[in-house]
Amino acid sequence: MSAKTQFHADSNVTTADTDRRAFVRRALGGYKTTRAKTETAYASWEHARDAASAIKYEGINHLDAMLEQFEQQFTARGGKVFWASNSQQARDYILGLARDRGVKSIVKSKAMTSEEIHLNDALEHEGYAVIESDLGEFIQQLKHEAPYHFVFPCMHLKRDEISALFEKELGSAKTDSPEELTMIARRWLRRHYIEADMGISGGNFIIAETGMISITENEGNARLTCAHPRIHVALVGIEKVLPRLADLALFLPMLGTAGTGQNMTCYNSMYGGPRQPSEQDGPEEFHVVLLDNHRTRLLADPEQRDALHCIRCGACLNVCPIFKNIGGHAYGTTYQGPIGSVITPHFRGLQDWKHLSGASSLCGACTEACPVKIDIHHHLLHNRRNAMKEKPALLEKLMWKAFSWFMNQPRLYAFATRFTPWALALHPLVKATPLDPVQSWTKTRDFPDAPTKTFRQLWKERVR
Amino acid sequence: MNGDREAILGRVREALRVPAPRHHEKPAPAPGSIATAPFREWLPVVGPTHEDRLASFMRLSESLRTEFVNCPTIELAGAHLAKLASDHGWERLATHAGDLTDVLAEHVRPREVLRIESDYDKNALEACDAGLTECECLVAQTGSVCVTTRSSGGRALSVLPPHHVVIASRAQLLPDLTAAYELLAQKYGASGYPSFMGFINGPSRTGDIERILVLGAHGPKKLTVLLVP
Numbered sequence: 070m071s072a073k074t075q076f077h078a079d080s081n082v083t084t085a086d087t088d089r090r091a092f093v094r095r096a097l098g099g100y101k102t103t104r105a106k107t108e109t110a111y112a113s114w115e116h117a118r119d120a121a122s123a124i125k126y127e128g129i130n131h132l133d134a135m136l137e138q139f140e141q142q143f144t145a146r147g148g149k150v151f152w153a154s155n156s157q158q159a160r161d162y163i164l165g166l167a168r169d170r171g172v173k174s175i176v177k178s179k180a181m182t183s184e185e186i187h188l189n190d191a192l193e194h195e196g197y198a199v200i201e202s203d204l205g206e207f208i209q210q211l212k213h214e215a216p217y218h219f220v221f222p223c224m225h226l227k228r229d230e231i232s233a234l235f236e237k238e239l240g241s242a243k244t245d246s247p248e249e250l251t252m253i254a255r256r257w258l259r260r261h262y263i264e265a266d267m268g269i270s271g272g273n274f275i276i277a278e279t280g281m282i283s284i285t286e287n288e289g290n291a292r293l294t295c296a297h298p299r300i301h302v303a304l305v306g307i308e309k310v311l312p313r314l315a316d317l318a319l320f321l322p323m324l325g326t327a328g329t330g331q332n333m334t335c336y337n338s339m340y341g342g343p344r345q346p347s348e349q350d351g352p353e354e355f356h357v358v359l360l361d362n363h364r365t366r367l368l369a370d371p372e373q374r375d376a377l378h379c380i381r382c383g384a385c386l387n388v389c390p391i392f393k394n395i396g397g398h399a400y401g402t403t404y405q406g407p408i409g410s411v412i413t414p415h416f417r418g419l420q421d422w423k424h425l426s427g428a429s430s431l432c433g434a435c436t437e438a439c440p441v442k443i444d445i446h447h448h449l450l451h452n453r454r455n456a457m458k459e460k461p462a463l464l465e466k467l468m469w470k471a472f473s474w475f476m477n478q479p480r481l482y483a484f485a486t487r488f489t490p491w492a493l494a495l496h497p498l499v500k501a502t503p504l505d506p507v508q509s510w511t512k513t514r515d516f517p518d519a520p521t522k523t524f525r526q527l528w529k530e531r532v533r
Numbered sequence: 534m535n536g537d538r539e540a541i542l543g544r545v546r547e548a549l550r551v552p553a554p555r556h557h558e559k560p561a562p563a564p565g566s567i568a569t570a571p572f573r574e575w576l577p578v579v580g581p582t583h584e585d586r587l588a589s590f591m592r593l594s595e596s597l598r599t600e601f602v603n604c605p606t607i608e609l610a611g612a613h614l615a616k617l618a619s620d621h622g623w624e625r626l627a628t629h630a631g632d633l634t635d636v637l638a639e640h641v642r643p644r645e646v647l648r649i650e651s652d653y654d655k656n657a658l659e660a661c662d663a664g665l666t667e668c669e670c671l672v673a674q675t676g677s678v679c680v681t682t683r684s685s686g687g688r689a690l691s692v693l694p695p696h697h698v699v700i701a702s703r704a705q706l707l708p709d710l711t712a713a714y715e716l717l718a719q720k721y722g723a724s725g726y727p728s729f730m731g732f733i734n735g736p737s738r739t740g741d742i743e744r745i746l747v748l749g750a751h752g753p754k755k756l757t758v759l760l761v762p
Contacts, residue, residue: 096744110577120572123560127569130553133545146728152536162536204750205741221741228743247742251750258751262693263655279726289692289737289752295729296688297655307541315567315718318710321732322576322675332577332593333675335738336692336752338731345728349629349649349687355728361541369548375556442556 072401073424080395080428089225090394096224100387103330110332121323122442125378128277128310132368135277135310136359142280146342148355156186159358163188163269163302166356167197170300172267176258178284178291179203180271181219181381182304182360185403188269199269200261202290204254211238217397219404220328220383225396258290268298268352272305273380274320275359278313281341282357285324285334292336301343301352307359308368308377314339320380327440328382367415373448376411378441385435385445391428400425407435411448414456423456486523493519567718568711579673579708586673586706593676597735598748600757607633610759611640614665614698617757618644621696623662629686631667633700633761638665649686664694664753668701669730670716671758674709677734678758679717681727688729697733697753703762 070078084090108114128135140150153159159182167175175197183189189199189210201210205222209215211234216222223231228245235241241253270291274283282303284291295301311320317339325334344351367377386392386406397405402413402425410425426449435445475481496519501511510516522530560570579589587603594601604610618626618641627647628634638646647657658664666685668678678699685691691699707713710732717730737752748754 099744111575112578113575116575117572119557120560120570120575123557124569124572126553126555126557127560130549132549133542136542136545146725150535152538152541154537154540158536202751203741204739208741221744223741224744226742231742247745248747250742251739251747255749255751259659262751263659281726287737288739288750290750292688292692292731293751296692307545312569313567315711315714316569318568318714319572319576321710329740331734332596333677333732333734335734335736336731337734338729339726340729341726342728345682345725348682348728349651349653349690350655351682351688351728359541361537361544365541365544365548368545369551371551371553374553444556 072421075401076399076424076428079399079401083396083399084394089396092227093225093396094393096221097387097393100330104326104384107326107330107332111326114326117319117323118440118442121319121440122375122378124311124316124319125380125441126375128312129308129368129374129377131312132307132310135275135312136307138277139275139280139310142278143342143357144280146280146345148280148342148357151356151358152361153358154361156362159186159304159360159362160188160191162358163304164191164195166300166302167192167195167267170267170354172197172300174261174265175199175267175269176261176265176294176298177201177206177269178271178286178294179206179222180269180304181216181403182271182306183269184216185362186304186360188304200258200265202258202261202294203286204251204288204290207254207258208234211235215398215403217405218383218386219381219409220386262290262293263297265298267300267302268294269302269304270294272303272309272357273324274311274317275305275307275309275357276314276317276339277310279341281314281339283317283321283337283339285321285337287329287335289336292338295338295340295352296350299353301340301355302358303340303356304358304360306364307361308364308379323440324380324382327384327438363416367412370415372451373411373415375443376408376415376445376448378443379408379412380441381408382440384438384440388434388438390430390432390434395428407445407449408443411443411445411452414452419452419456420460423452426450426452426456483525486525489523490519490521567714573709573711576709577674583703583706586708589673590671590676590706593673594735594758597676598756599676599735600755601760602757603760605762607636607761610700610761611637613759615640617663617696617698621662623696625661626663626665627658627661627686627690627694628665629667629690633667633702634665637700637759649690655689658689658693661694663696663698664690665698665700666691668699668705669720670713671701671706671760672708672710672713672732673706675732675734677710677713677732678756679713679730679732681717681730683721683727691733692737692752695749695753696755696757697736698757698759700759700761703760706760
């Protein structure tokens with residue numbers, strides 16, 4: 070089944086689940102109010118967005134120099150950088166490390182890049198146990214399901230479903246308290262932070278100036294993942310660069326505010342190398358895998374290059390009417406929602422993924438919510454245009470040709486429109502059936518009531 | 534072996550040959566600024582006096598569920614720590630060597646005190662009820678505690694025990710994040726940064742289940758900040 074057919078089939082199922090839709094919408098309603106309140110604490114949220122956009126522009130448009138500077142600084146501190154052009158190279162490197170260093174168990178904090186390259190499958194296939202430590206990811210891992218939202222992985226699940234999952238997989242007692250469920254996971258995971266010999270993380274920012282990886286999280290699981298395991302691997306997309314360390318003074322609060330409505334996320338940690346000589350703990354080795362995986366393809370499109378400014382806060386998903394109705398899984402992508410619909414066609418092929426750019430009301434809520442001012446909804450239009458330019462739809466072209474010819478025939482037009490009130494009056498008989506010429510609209514939507522007179526008739530009858 | 538370095542850099546350079554449209558002015562930071570663009574004035578503003586900072590830090594601590602105690606003397610901070618220890622039934626406390634921590638840790642005796650030094654036993658740390666650390670600074674703008682491996686006994690001490698107690702002195706309360714980065718740059722910029730630096734905002738939390746806030750996800754369930762003169 071093509072990605073498009075799958076998308077239509079899945080979104081038909083998910084939109085029919087009105088109960089789940091209401092549940093997701095309620096959860097995101099809370100986000101909207103807290104974020105709005107937090108934004109008011111800024112002297113000017115709008116100016117802060119401008120500054121953030123300008124800084125990401127500097128980083129992305131000097132990406133070669135930034136990455137080289139990062140590598141030089143990071144290596145000088147005893148870190149190791151591996152450059153991966155694609156998923157295969159990244160997986161092979163991490164697998165090779167695990168093999169060479171005799172790794173037995175692996176603990177992971179949240180990393181969408183690892184979803185992107187299907188790292189867990191590869192590691193598990195080779196016999197390594199990989200424990201997801203972020204609560205949402207842990208739940209999704211037990212459920213053998215991809216994240217629903219790249220910031221809130223299990224936001225679609227209700228507490229009784231999670232309780233049932235824990236009962237089945239962990240043998241815990243039934244409970245309807247989110248707190249008790251969290252404590253079950255806490256107890257389960259705690260030993261792993263101490264016993265694992267490899268910790269794998271993602272990274273929110275790459276700091277070029279000082280050679281650091283910055284990780285933002287609420288739970289503390291990433292900090293624990295980077296504390297005791299003797300090897301730390303951070304798998305990070307090359308677009309995550311910020312030129313200077315102090316730029317985080319802007320980005321850390323903005324990421325928290327846009328992502329979850331917090332004034333700042335609970336833990337914001339900067340890691341610059343493995344354990345240093347005078348330090349009490351920390352990994353012996355710290356590897357950063359810089360992942361391209363078609364990001365350079367997006368970089369090569371100057372019109373949409375700013376889509377690489379994305380800091381993956383998830384704000385555009387939280388406000389998107391499409392996301393709220395079809396849900397995260399229907400997209401069939403690693404990165405869901407509006408930003409995912411913009412970037413996926415670049416990463417995985419325009420013709421196969423262009424349908425996502427059609428799944429938009431073009432309301433612009435995503436663009437407005439974006440902390441780094443990516444012109445998301447226009448990029449959806451750019452994708453539609455580019456797809457059509459690359460592979461014109463002949464039938465559609467022909468129809469437009471016929472339409473424009475017809476519109477240029479005043480007499481024919483006048484004659485034809487006389488029948489429209491009749492046609493519209495008869496429409497209810499075939500409405501939403503295969504005989505209906507506008508079935509794709511009326512299947513799920515109302516059609517306006519038929520006017521009784523044409524515009525020309527009204528014009529003639531007007532009072533002079 | 535560093536992988537496909539040249540190929541990736543080649544693709545990046547090729548891609549950047551066509552410039553992207555700029556939707557904003559080219560950033561021009563003030564001379565001496567350590568950031569790429571000016572932004573300090575757009576963030577939440579904290580007043581100029583110590584009292585302003587204190588008020589902001591206290592307000593944010595409350596919303597972050599940090600227990601903040603402004604102690605008139607270090608002895609009173611010690612007394613507060615002793616009270617926490619007995620109220621919560623601590624049996625073991627972990628800490629690191631430091632001017633403030635050394636004084637404070639004495640107040641929890643005769644309970645066992647684990648000193649985090651090179652090659653400490655991580656299982657012993659896991660068995661501790663609380664971790665007592667110093668910090669680099671406190672940030673009034675965000676209610677953050679800034680810790681580093683250097684100031685706070687490594688990476689795990691401030692995150693593994695279920696209760697994290699921070700002791701800080703009045704001069705460490707800084708107005709905003711930019712000031713915190715200035716401090717870090719001044720302290721470590723030339724000689725080398727610690728391998729871990731972090732901002733902590735309240736006790737560990739999650740909203741992963743039904744977006745309902747739960748404290749103590751994996752890190753500390755409680756965070757106490759003791760401020761002394």
